Amino acid sequence: MTDNLARRVLEEPATEQAIEDLHGVLDQLWLDAAFVPQLDQMAFTTAVIESASNVVQHGVPSPGATLHLGVELTVSAERLKAVISEIGAAPHDPVPDLDDLPEPSLPDEDALLEDYDESGRGLSMIRALVTTVTVERQGDTNVWVLSRDSGQD
Amino acid sequence: MEFSTQDKGRYTEVTPSGRLNMVAAPKLREVIDGVVSAGGRRIVVNLAETTFMDSSGLGALIGCLxxxxxxxxxxxxxxxxxxxxxxxxxxxMHRVLTPHATAEQAFPND
Known part of the structure; x- marks a missing residue:
């Protein structure tokens, strides 16, 4: 078993306020886990906010349900882990594509600018920022699990 | 997130302070839209006080560009x-939005 050295949770309706609150929860986590290298803190924070924003922006509640965002953040000596739950959500349709996208073949600047796709960019950023990312259905909840190996120089 | 806008003569400087996330991104678009509507052509977004940006914030910057x-x-x-x-x-995106060290250096004298 891996010992958790720091842990923070959040659960509230999936609104913009939840994203602002989650920033505060992450700040508190890093106060408790100041030993985690800055780069790991930065990368993990970005991936967690991207995932939670995805829930708030694109999550679809099941009929009659209110969509809630649940976040559990844990830090162990070698790993940062986030479990991000879309509670009361309809199943993903389509399921987010978490396979590695082919790298764009160094498009020129005009193509970069014209082809910028915000939501696709968010998913590929998450993939690049963490070591593993999975999404699965558990009961009435879509669960994202992000983990990043940390502190290994 | 707070925004301040300053006419610097050669350019207009917009300074967002705080986190440029999905909540702040539409506000940045409004602010830049206002600058452009008022005739501002050269705009520097001074990110000295922007501690965080996600894909929504980046999307807003790209839209403003x-x-x-x-x-x-x-x-x-x-x-x-x-x-x-x-x-x-x-x-x-650093290839289309190349960071300059300071706002003053973003539009060299020309």
């Missing part, structure tokens, strides 16, 4: 902090 160029102007960024720089490089 397109708007400025469509109006015959340009938008440049300055004083980028580490997390914002990480996001720019990860997405290759």
């Amino acid at each position: 397109k708007l400025a160029r469509q109006s015959g102007g340009d938008l440049r960024i300055a004083a980028v902090q580490p997390q914002v720089n990480m996001v720019l490089e990860l997405t290759s």
